[in-house]
Amino acid sequence: MPSFGEFASPSRIFRDRDVLSPHFIPNTLYFREHQIRELMSILVPALQGKKPRNLMIYGKTGTGKTCVTKHVAKKFEEEGSSAKILYINCRMYNKPYRILSKAMKSLADGVDKQGYGLSFYYDKMLEWCREGRQLILILDEIDMAKSIDELIYTLTRANDELGKGGVSLIGISNRLTFKDGLDPRSKSSLYERAMIFPPYTASELQKILQQRAEMAFKDNVISAGAINLASAFTAQDSGDARYALKMLSRAAELAEERGLSKISDSEVKEARDVVETDLVKEAVDKLPEHLQLVLYAVARLTLSGSRYARFEEGKDGYLFSGDVYEDYAELCSKLGKQSKTARSYRSYLGDLEMLGLVTTVESGKGIRGHTKLIKLGHTPQETVSMMKQKFGE
């Protein structure tokens, strides 16, 4: 009889696996001292009972935005002032009502019942602040929430009503275009201050990975070369630290599965491909149906070698937007689904590009007046087989 014990053999590689998780926050954050200091200086008025400025933080994924703010928030709490700082992820709490209720539930007792209206939470918040306390809301992934305008308006109004005490916002977004969708008034309110987090460079990533590797792995299981390789790969295509960590942990798992006692370059190389397809699969799986169908069309046309746009300097391998739409429409009718309009299809393409699943180029001169040329952002085989499974041919 097998027992669970034999599967849970002590790891030869890992000391603490959690260190590599994207949620882990190390005590020292490298290459973000500047941002940490700036954030602290922005928040310090709150400790003295004054209202800090609102702040907007930008940066691509995996540049340490969330890490830095959480880190600073923790330090802030340790000061033990009457002010309170709350972290809210707008992917989950995506409406003013939800954001406020979430905030108030972690702020005051006796409100964790359902059924209160927005105004109840609003009053509760005023009540809390009226005693001269400062409330700071960190809204992570703020671009995922809707009617932010309304929320910002509500909060600025709250500040007007309050004599002492106040509410401040810290918005975090990875899209620079986020502000375009905002009402001019809320824009100027939210953007009292702004900070930008640049992507990590290869040498920075190297130091970061080194630090995590020391905590995550047992001594001498990973070579400096392997770490360098992982940093170089990452810096080359995104600068996303989460991606680098994922690569590292996959490499370690591979080594462990094979009973190796060291993680070498070859595991890192393999892990890179695995992580790549993992991320693609994850992203594709969550897509709405018609986005998947459009992507499927792109993938299978790429694979079947349909007619490609060929133009100067070897920029071939791009598909014509019109051809992709035709194929998408064909797919739909084959599956007995109603295809969407060409206009919708165009915005789907925009979405897919946002997600990095396809890249598009303006045709420019040489080919058909004004069209987009489309290319898959990854290898087509995976996507095609995945979609075949899902839609059945």
Next chain:
DNA sequence: CCTCCACAGGAAGCGCAGGAGT
């Protein structure tokens, strides 16, 4: 040169589902 084609992407409007208020 003008017109047509093939497409991009903004604006407006429509029907729908789901939440708030009664």
Next chain:
DNA sequence: ACTCCTGCGCTTCCTGTGGAGG
């Protein structure tokens, strides 16, 4: 449970762009 409202996904309509062809 019932309306009323509102945001959302789409469609329709429209204006703009640049090559191809008469």
